[in-house]
Amino acid sequence: MTTATDARVLQTLDGPPWDIDAYLKIGGYEAWKKCVKELSATDIVNELKKAGLRGRGGAGFPTGIKWEKVLNHRVKEHYFVCNAGEHEPGTFKDRYMLKHAPHQLIEGCLIGAYTVQAKAAFIYLNHEYQEERENLKKALAQAKERGFLGKNAMGSGMDLDLQIFDGYGSYVAGEETAMLESMQGRPAMPRQKPPFYPTDFGLYGKPTLVNNVETLCNIPRILQKGSAWFTQVGTEKCPGTMMFSLSGAINKPGVYERPMGITIRELIDTCGGGVPGGRKIKAVFPGGPAFSMVTADQLDLTMDFDSLKKAGTGLGSAGMIVVDDATCMVAKTLHFSNFFKGESCGQCPPCRMGTINLAALLTKIEQGEGTQKDMDSLLQLCGFVKGTGYCTLVTGAAVLVQSSVKLFRHEFDEHIRLQRCPYQPVAAGAAAH
Numbered sequence: 489m490t491t492a493t494d495a496r497v498l499q500t501l502d503g504p505p506w507d508i509d510a511y512l513k514i515g516g517y518e519a520w521k522k523c524v525k526e527l528s529a530t531d532i533v534n535e536l537k538k539a540g541l542r543g544r545g546g547a548g549f550p551t552g553i554k555w556e557k558v559l560n561h562r563v564k565e566h567y568f569v570c571n572a573g574e575h576e577p578g579t580f581k582d583r584y585m586l587k588h589a590p591h592q593l594i595e596g597c598l599i600g601a602y603t604v605q606a607k608a609a610f611i612y613l614n615h616e617y618q619e620e621r622e623n624l625k626k627a628l629a630q631a632k633e634r635g636f637l638g639k640n641a642m643g644s645g646m647d648l649d650l651q652i653f654d655g656y657g658s659y660v661a662g663e664e665t666a667m668l669e670s671m672q673g674r675p676a677m678p679r680q681k682p683p684f685y686p687t688d689f690g691l692y693g694k695p696t697l698v699n700n701v702e703t704l705c706n707i708p709r710i711l712q713k714g715s716a717w718f719t720q721v722g723t724e725k726c727p728g729t730m731m732f733s734l735s736g737a738i739n740k741p742g743v744y745e746r747p748m749g750i751t752i753r754e755l756i757d758t759c760g761g762g763v764p765g766g767r768k769i770k771a772v773f774p775g776g777p778a779f780s781m782v783t784a785d786q787l788d789l790t791m792d793f794d795s796l797k798k799a800g801t802g803l804g805s806a807g808m809i810v811v812d813d814a815t816c817m818v819a820k821t822l823h824f825s826n827f828f829k830g831e832s833c834g835q836c837p838p839c840r841m842g843t844i845n846l847a848a849l850l851t852k853i854e855q856g857e858g859t860q861k862d863m864d865s866l867l868q869l870c871g872f873v874k875g876t877g878y879c880t881l882v883t884g885a886a887v888l889v890q891s892s893v894k895l896f897r898h899e900f901d902e903h904i905r906l907q908r909c910p911y912q913p914v915a916a917g918a919a920a921h
């Protein structure tokens with residue numbers, strides 16, 4: 489059972505989210521003050537390393553180590569970018585924090601940019617997040633007025649501004665190197681890694697600190713309350729909480745902050761209020777459509793980077809999607825496959841062609857025109873494209889199909905045997921033929 493005292497990110501404000509006085513009343517900007525007045529950059533990095541904070545944007549990379557890499561880089565011109573590009577189906581947690589905690593995010597960004605001595609700092613924002621943009625703008629104006637950012641921000645000796653950069657508006661543009669490319673006016677296409685990791689070769693080719701919105705919202709309270717407080721919740725290797733986005737066949741979809749290591753069952757039952765209409769769970773995407781599904785007998789798996797990886801899936805950015813037993817898995821797989829097809833940036837041939845062909849084969853099967861040979865081609869194609877590409881989009885597209893076929897092969901076979909989708913009603917008169 490989780491309690492309100494477990495919260496590490498969300499705080500209750502007595503006022504609208506952009507109201508700086510409401511934020512100051514709960515200790516807002518105290519951590520920023522502490523960083524400037526009491527802590528060295530190395531102290532900040534060490535505290536984050538002790539906290540064991542891991543990036544919440546999908547990869548779970550240790551935040552303190554990333555900050556240290558940029559801070560100590562031999563090239564001294566550094567940049568800072570907050571990744572608020574959020575565009576994955578079923579993930580909407582960053583949107584929630586942008587809307588409800590803009591000052592907390594600004595404080596996290598200021599600390600990040602200050603620690604790595606960034607020459608310029610940006611929030612790369614999903615261009616569709618209009619209301620969030622307005623909240624952020626109001627909060628930024630207030631923080632500037634109080635001297636928390638701008639010229640000689642907080643007496644730090646740094647002229648620190650935080651600029652909102654309107655995002656390119658695609659899924660791939662959230663991949664950090666594609667994001668940086670688009671910020672330089674080029675198509676949002678990922679760079680080859682290695683060697684082009686942002687900590688070495690980021691914005692304008694300079695070392696750049698890129699962090700996710702939720703990662704940065706964790707920073708102020710870790711520095712204010714200490715790493716020992718932070719690690720009281722969560723698991724040993726994944727301390728703290730996660731902002732889980734719950735959607736799909738769920739009574740109460742939404743964003744829930746819960747400790748890392750909560751079970752899938754507890755999230756669905758206690759947060760999401762179970763599955764609507766007395767339906768049963770057929771499958772769950774614990775970390776969104778780019779990771780393997782799990783089935784109803786795996787609901788006691790715990791939600792953290794390591795446990796899910798060990799179980800053959802992943803946490804990603806914790807966009808959990810629940811699928812009920814009224815759903816055709818071929819149609820569901822096709823739905824997400826079409827998403828990957830539409831979002832491939834087209835740079836890498838295996839991704840460009842692979843996502844098109846995966847979706848085409850799935851369409852054929854779903855429409856009752858598929859054969860067992862198509863099933864062989866589908867699985868063969870997954871094997872060919874997996875692990876290729878400058879980013880993980882095509883791997884996600886292949887993993888989706890492989891996982892669906894592995895767990896629900898009988899549904900694919902049934903489409904082929906009946907030459908129609910068994911979940912679609914049979915047209916009048918058609919049954920006799």
Ligand SMILES: Cc1cc2nc3c(=O)[nH]c(=O)nc-3n(C[C@H](O)[C@H](O)[C@H](O)COP(=O)(O)O)c2cc1C
Nearest residue numbers: 543544545571573574575662663664699700703880
């Ligand atoms: C296709 C793709 C899309 C991504 N989209 C996002 C995104 O919208 N927001 C985000 O923070 N990270 C996204 N990531 C992960 C980023 O590349 C990067 O790992 C992250 O921003 C680093 O921040 P963190 O260390 O705080 O997690 C995406 C990765 C891939 C492969």
